[in-house]
Amino acid sequence: MFRNRKYILDMSDLQFKQIRLPFKKRLMRTFLWFMASVMMTLVYVFLFRSLFGSPKEKLLEQQVENLKLQFSLAGRELDRSLEELNSFRLSDEIRYRPILDMDSIPGTYRKAGFGGVDRYRELAGYANSDLLILYRSKIDVITSMARVQKESYSAIAERATEWKIEKDHQPYISPVDVKYRLGDGFKFREKHPVLGTPRMHYGQDFEVPYGTDVHATGNGTVIEAGWNSMGFGNFVVIDHGYGIRTTYGHLSRINVPKGLKVKRGDLIGQSGNTGTSSGPHLHYQIDQFGQHKNPINFFNNDMSAEEYSEMIQTFASKGRLR
Numbered sequence: 475m476f477r478n479r480k481y482i483l484d485m486s487d488l489q490f491k492q493i494r495l496p497f498k499k500r501l502m503r504t505f506l507w508f509m510a511s512v513m514m515t516l517v518y519v520f521l522f523r524s525l526f527g528s529p530k531e532k533l534l535e536q537q538v539e540n541l542k543l544q545f546s547l548a549g550r551e552l553d554r555s556l557e558e559l560n561s562f563r564l565s566d567e568i569r570y571r572p573i574l575d576m577d578s579i580p581g582t583y584r585k586a587g588f589g590g591v592d593r594y595r596e597l598a599g600y601a602n603s604d605l606l607i608l609y610r611s612k613i614d615v616i617t618s619m620a621r622v623q624k625e626s627y628s629a630i631a632e633r634a635t636e637w638k639i640e641k642d643h644q645p646y647i648s649p650v651d652v653k654y655r656l657g658d659g660f661k662f663r664e665k666h667p668v669l670g671t672p673r674m675h676y677g678q679d680f681e682v683p684y685g686t687d688v689h690a691t692g693n694g695t696v697i698e699a700g701w702n703s704m705g706f707g708n709f710v711v712i713d714h715g716y717g718i719r720t721t722y723g724h725l726s727r728i729n730v731p732k733g734l735k736v737k738r739g740d741l742i743g744q745s746g747n748t749g750t751s752s753g754p755h756l757h758y759q760i761d762q763f764g765q766h767k768n769p770i771n772f773f774n775n776d777m778s779a780e781e782y783s784e785m786i787q788t789f790a791s792k793g794r795l796r
């Protein structure tokens with residue numbers, strides 16, 4: 475208490491006398507002290523906050539961290555989607571389209587709908603504008619790629635259906651069991667076995683015993699079934715569409731009427747020795763748009779005799795090729 479009191483030496487009587495300030499001044503002093511302590515408190519609070527942050531700020535900081543995490547996870551998902559779409563595009567370009575003999579989609583069409591400088595103008599000027607624009611552009615690329623891919627797949631599916639129909643109609647198998655020996659092929663014969671004169675042979679002969687089952691080699695319609703006076707004897711001609719016809723000659727028996735729709739593997743007759751033939755065999759011929767084709771190019775050669783008879787049995791039980 476003493477320290478707070480001020481004394482003055484009175485030179486008149488050499489006595490220390492306590493200084494008593496006027497009330498107003500004392501009040502003023504108290505007020506200044508009060509103000510100073512308030513100021514100090516504020517300074518301390520400010521310092522504390524700037525160093526450690528307020529609880530509310532802490533909460534906000536946490537939320538910001540969470541959002542950042544979610545944002546980067548979303549970014550990773552976007553990149554994954556882009557990778558997926560790219561692999562779809564690749565399989566589209568190097569697998570499906572070449573197999574189905576389709577043109578590839580022009581790059582300009584694939585890239586339509588993304589890019590452009592002014593596209594993201596409304597996203598400019600924010601603290602994280604670069605990131606926002608990057609994400610937004612990725613989303614646009616994904617949307618556009620997905621749209622193109624969807625269109626591409628429906629085109630591929632359509633073409634695949636057509637392609638399968640076409641493949642089912644093409645002569646693809648051997649008309650008789652593959653264990654049988656091939657006779658004369660598609661070649662020029664110096665001496666025809668019956669006529670004895672040089673002649674072009676436009677088909678493939680199969681040296682098969684009399685009465686061997688003969689099968690349709692592809693889906694189609696029987697357009698000839700009967701006697702051929704030009705040398706084929708009993709013969710069957712099947713129109714497979716796409717300009718392709720197959721002829722089966724020298725038959726002993728015909729099992730199908732003209733006009734019947736047949737599937738690959740269907741039994742159409744039995745081999746024989748009718749017409750201009752020097753011994754039991756099947757003459758098999760393929761013509762495309764009126765041109766004779768070498769049947770050997772139409773065979774699926776990598777099939778064993780067992781596989782072939784299994785296939786024919788499957789045809790017989792199902793009545794058609796899958």
Ligand SMILES: [Zn+2]
Pocket residue numbers: 675677678679756757758
């Ligand atoms: Zn022949």
